[in-house]
Amino acid sequence: MASHLPPRPTAQHSQADAGGMAADEHHHGPRGLKRWLLTTNHKEIGSLYLIFSLSMFFIGGIFAMVVRAELFQPGLQLVQPEFFNQMTTMHGLIMVFGAVMPAFVGLANWMVPLQIGAPDMALPRLNNFSFWLLPVAFALLLSTLVMPGGAPDFGWTFYAPLSTTYAPPSTTFFIFSLHLAGISSILGAINIIATILNLRTPGMRMMDMSLFVWTWLITAFLLIAVMPVLAGVITMMLLDINFGTSFFNAAGGGDPVLFQHLFWFFGHPEVYIMILPAFGIVSVIIPTFARKRLFGYASMVYATASIAILSFLVWAHHMFVVGLPLVAELFFMYSTMLIAVPTGVKVFNWITTLFRGSLTFEPPMLFALAFVVLFTIGGFSGLMLAISPADFQYHDTYFVVAHFHYVLVPGAVFAIMAGVYYWLPKWTGHYPHTRLSQWHFWLSVIGVNLTFFPMHFAGLAGMPRRIPDYALQFADFNMITSIGAFMFGISQLLFVAVVVLCVRGGEKAPAKAWDGAEDLEWTVPSPAPLHTFETPPRFEPDRH
Amino acid sequence: MWRVIKSVLAAFFGVQKESRRHEDFSRGRASHFIIAGILMGLALVLLIALVASLAAR
Amino acid sequence: MRRVWTAGLAACSGLSGSVLANGWNMPVGVTDVSREIHSLHMTIFWICVVIGVVVFGAMFYSLFRYRRSRGAKAANFHEHTTVEVIWTLIPILILVAMAIPATATLKTMYDASEADLDVMVTGQQWRWRYSYLGEDVAFTSNLATSRSQVSGESAKDENYLLEVDEPLVLPVDRKVRLLMTSDDVIHSWWVPDLAVKQDAVPGFVNENWVRINEPGIYRGQCAELCGRDHAFMPVVVRAVEPERFDEWLAERKEAAAQAELGVDREWELDELMERGEQVYGTICASCHQPDGSGSPPAFPALAGNQAMLEDPDYHIDTVVNGVSGSAMPAFRSTLNAVELAAVITYERNAWGNETGEAIQPADIAELLDEQ
Numbered sequence: 001m002a003s004h005l006p007p008r009p010t011a012q013h014s015q016a017d018a019g020g021m022a023a024d025e026h027h028h029g030p031r032g033l034k035r036w037l038l039t040t041n042h043k044e045i046g047s048l049y050l051i052f053s054l055s056m057f058f059i060g061g062i063f064a065m066v067v068r069a070e071l072f073q074p075g076l077q078l079v080q081p082e083f084f085n086q087m088t089t090m091h092g093l094i095m096v097f098g099a100v101m102p103a104f105v106g107l108a109n110w111m112v113p114l115q116i117g118a119p120d121m122a123l124p125r126l127n128n129f130s131f132w133l134l135p136v137a138f139a140l141l142l143s144t145l146v147m148p149g150g151a152p153d154f155g156w157t158f159y160a161p162l163s164t165t166y167a168p169p170s171t172t173f174f175i176f177s178l179h180l181a182g183i184s185s186i187l188g189a190i191n192i193i194a195t196i197l198n199l200r201t202p203g204m205r206m207m208d209m210s211l212f213v214w215t216w217l218i219t220a221f222l223l224i225a226v227m228p229v230l231a232g233v234i235t236m237m238l239l240d241i242n243f244g245t246s247f248f249n250a251a252g253g254g255d256p257v258l259f260q261h262l263f264w265f266f267g268h269p270e271v272y273i274m275i276l277p278a279f280g281i282v283s284v285i286i287p288t289f290a291r292k293r294l295f296g297y298a299s300m301v302y303a304t305a306s307i308a309i310l311s312f313l314v315w316a317h318h319m320f321v322v323g324l325p326l327v328a329e330l331f332f333m334y335s336t337m338l339i340a341v342p343t344g345v346k347v348f349n350w351i352t353t354l355f356r357g358s359l360t361f362e363p364p365m366l367f368a369l370a371f372v373v374l375f376t377i378g379g380f381s382g383l384m385l386a387i388s389p390a391d392f393q394y395h396d397t398y399f400v401v402a403h404f405h406y407v408l409v410p411g412a413v414f415a416i417m418a419g420v421y422y423w424l425p426k427w428t429g430h431y432p433h434t435r436l437s438q439w440h441f442w443l444s445v446i447g448v449n450l451t452f453f454p455m456h457f458a459g460l461a462g463m464p465r466r467i468p469d470y471a472l473q474f475a476d477f478n479m480i481t482s483i484g485a486f487m488f489g490i491s492q493l494l495f496v497a498v499v500v501l502c503v504r505g506g507e508k509a510p511a512k513a514w515d516g517a518e519d520l521e522w523t524v525p526s527p528a529p530l531h532t533f534e535t536p537p538r539f540e541p542d543r544h
Numbered sequence: 545m546w547r548v549i550k551s552v553l554a555a556f557f558g559v560q561k562e563s564r565r566h567e568d569f570s571r572g573r574a575s576h577f578i579i580a581g582i583l584m585g586l587a588l589v590l591l592i593a594l595v596a597s598l599a600a601r
Numbered sequence: 602m603r604r605v606w607t608a609g610l611a612a613c614s615g616l617s618g619s620v621l622a623n624g625w626n627m628p629v630g631v632t633d634v635s636r637e638i639h640s641l642h643m644t645i646f647w648i649c650v651v652i653g654v655v656v657f658g659a660m661f662y663s664l665f666r667y668r669r670s671r672g673a674k675a676a677n678f679h680e681h682t683t684v685e686v687i688w689t690l691i692p693i694l695i696l697v698a699m700a701i702p703a704t705a706t707l708k709t710m711y712d713a714s715e716a717d718l719d720v721m722v723t724g725q726q727w728r729w730r731y732s733y734l735g736e737d738v739a740f741t742s743n744l745a746t747s748r749s750q751v752s753g754e755s756a757k758d759e760n761y762l763l764e765v766d767e768p769l770v771l772p773v774d775r776k777v778r779l780l781m782t783s784d785d786v787i788h789s790w791w792v793p794d795l796a797v798k799q800d801a802v803p804g805f806v807n808e809n810w811v812r813i814n815e816p817g818i819y820r821g822q823c824a825e826l827c828g829r830d831h832a833f834m835p836v837v838v839r840a841v842e843p844e845r846f847d848e849w850l851a852e853r854k855e856a857a858a859q860a861e862l863g864v865d866r867e868w869e870l871d872e873l874m875e876r877g878e879q880v881y882g883t884i885c886a887s888c889h890q891p892d893g894s895g896s897p898p899a900f901p902a903l904a905g906n907q908a909m910l911e912d913p914d915y916h917i918d919t920v921v922n923g924v925s926g927s928a929m930p931a932f933r934s935t936l937n938a939v940e941l942a943a944v945i946t947y948e949r950n951a952w953g954n955e956t957g958e959a960i961q962p963a964d965i966a967e968l969l970d971e972q
Binding site for chain 1: 626637757
């Protein structure tokens with residue numbers, strides 16, 4: 001068996017350093033709630049991030065269920081348009097800033113030190129701070145739901161002047177909460193960069209790092225580059241709302257379109273912030289279960305860099321109908337089409353990795369494969385949206401909703417779930433329950449397609465997004481979508497069941513839980529003790 | 545110099561040989577790649593802008 | 602449901618064009634531009650389908666052929682620069698081939714010169730206002746579907762949410778330039794059959810144009826989230842033969858001149874109340890509610906509003922000039938003097954507000970002239 005495995009890094013792992021120590025033996029810090037409040041351990045903070053993200057995933061999911069329940073039939077049945085708009089807005093904000101981003105940061109916290117042989121993150125106290133900003137930020141955001149005038153109701157893109165002059169009074173709280181979440185992201189990114197650049201085990205060069213580490217390094221730079229832009233634009237909103245400035249108020253000489261330029265200059269790289277780590281996870285999982293080295297590792301790294309660079313040059317493709325000059329339309333159409341190329345390279349590389357491998361289909365692999373197929377479908381609709389003249393018809397319809405949900409749900413979210421299934425044995429020492437995981441997978445795949453595929457048709461047939469009520473010709477599509485959404489939503493309870501069962505028990509996993517896995521995390525025992533790699537492991541880069 | 549440009553071009557294109565990458569990472573200096581990357585990023589922007597303005601005529 | 606399944610089967614079996622064009626696909630539309638856009642859409646769609654078949658074909662072949670349960674042993678190869686360069690170049694070539702016709706179409710869409718008719722389209726929360734520039738004809742176009750259909754108390758019509766009290770009337774075979782702007786937030790004027798979607802941005806005037814080939818009624822909606830009643834501001838365009846259009850325009854001009862005459866005479870309270878109730882229902886009720894109760898804090902109650910009842914000038918100023926920094930727009934350009942006087946009178950005498958005052962159109966007209 002081992003003969004046709006790729007050579008893997010041999011790390012000397014000493015039981016005295018990391019193994020054989022139960023948490024309570026060497027954990028001298030505070031206990032109970034204070035232990036979690038004050039922890040500086042990357043594994044504990046990683047778990048906090050992941051638990052936080054999962055709870056936000058369910059809260060955002062409940063909002064989505066409200067939206068889908070209202071849209072089940074034409075007419076207004078359950079909620080009024082004001083509340084519907086609050087639900088769509090909060091769903092988007094919570095899912096983007098509360099669920100997907102913290103989940104990736106949580107995975108990075110857990111796995112980056114383990115994959116590079118570091119004892120912890122480079123800045124552990126900062127790590128604690130950046131996590132605990134999040135519950136504060138999102139408690140603030142959720143509290144707007146019970147404020148007079150209601151929660152933000154202007155969509156997650158919060159276009160001015162709807163979000164300034166015409167916004168509910170709670171908007172100021174929304175701005176503050178987004179500031180806090182932004183600070184958290186920047187601090188997290190700084191920490192990840194510092195860790196990757198400084199704490200690699202002796203002998204591990206940049207080019208020896210796993211793709212998960214690579215994609216996170218590039219993502220972290222993107223975060224540092226664009227989060228300040230978001231902070232800037234929401235500060236301008238704050239000034240417009242509370243201090244009488246007119247950045248975005250046409251009546252005072254301001255420019256509502258400026259808002260969109262600034263927002264999307266942040267927003268488009270943000271899209272890649274949510275997908276690049278997903279690429280990394282999938283690029284780690286597919287070779288493991290194909291028992292074959294990742295095809296074109298170098299190209300994968302370069303393609304990630306290429307996507308990151310191009311992501312700064314395409315923002316106005318979100319604004320094709322806003323009245324841009326012709327030259328700008330052409331510029332952004334061409335640059336957007338270019339971005340399809342490195343993305344395509346990635347998909348080709350994953351498929352070539354599968355080619356002539358020795359494939360098995362454990363739960364992480366199932367999710368990774370679904371990611372490749374469904375993300376590519378989202379990529380196709382993205383390519384269609386890039387064609388600026390056609391975008392005049394697609395823009396702000398359910399076609400767009402279908403597109404970005406395909407890249408975010410079976411894209412980012414499936415990759416996160418693949419990562420969780422992949423690393424659960426390392427975290428808990430147990431394999432996730434196979435049968436239950438398979439149920440979760442298949443119900444999710446069917447649910448996700450039932451939800452989002454009909455949206456393409458609804459959008460092409462002319463259904464605008466963000467409407468609580470619709471014309472009769474869209475009724476069939478919406479009913480199917482709603483049924484699919486409920487199915488997808490409920491099947492996520494299975495995911496919680498799998499995780500809880502896995503934490504409590506199950507088939508014992510050895511240090512190297514998957515026989516094709518080759519990164520450093522598989523050299524420490526399962527479950528990983530609280531402190532690992534206190535002495536840097538010896539890393540022999542014999543694979544290159 | 546030419547080697548740096550070729551490597552950055554490969555990064556833009558998204559395809560690179562394992563051996564070339566190996567060479568870049570063992571012999572190249574990060575600052576050279578970053579400077580070349582920024583300059584060629586600007587060149588790319590100008591190129592697309594040029595094509596767009598020619599096409600818009 | 603049944604229709605969905607049969608059409609789904611048709612789509613799966615690879616039928617295209619006419620089958621898909623029926624409520625499943627982007628409409629071909631009734632302008633040359635909409636046809637071009639539709640053909641771009643179908644081209645890129647089929648390119649994606651072909652790439653998808655090849656890529657997923659290779660993927661699923663690998664998934665079945667190289668399973669370990671079938672005894673597959675992993676090969677050890679991990680790069681092939683030539684192959685990688687090829688599969689990077691092919692997409693680039695496809696994209697260049699796609700960009701050329703897209704550029705041509707875009708240039709056509711951006712050429713709004715030499716129009717035969719200019720129509721100003723103004724978005725307002727939550728209605729459209731159309732004015733035929735240089736013709737002294739202007740009107741607002743409101744949702745005509747009743748609220749009882751929305752709440753489910755009465756059966757929904759065929760054109761539920763896609764019907765208006767006064768459609769935009771346009772001539773066929775003439776180039777019409779559409780100038781878009783907004784009085785409050787960003788809206789987006791969209792009619793799929795005309796392939797026109799353009800944001801209406803406050804403080805900006807955007808340009809688009811349309812030359813309709815076939816008479817008919819074309820329906821669309823506001824496409825940009827614009828607040829609470831975003832779903833309830835449809836667009837309806839009635840395209841008619843040029844001669845019929847000219848007749849219609851002349852009639853509207855005549856009617857506008859007649860209305861102008863009514864400004865100077867003394868109006869009775871009942872007359873103003875009747876007209877005011879109508880205006881209130883189409884314009885004000887969506888925020889301030891049909892019973893004047895409003896929805897505080899954003900939209901204050903009008904019933905029993907002391908500040909408003911005690912000071913008629915403040916009331917008039919609020920309606921005519923709006924309240925800057927709030928959701929209350931200025932109605933000076935939206936409503937004429939008669940409508941303004943009527944709606945203010947109505948608000949001062951409805952729902953238990955019994956001031957007994959009749960605000961005269963002549964006074965409002967004077968006020969509008971002064972300002």
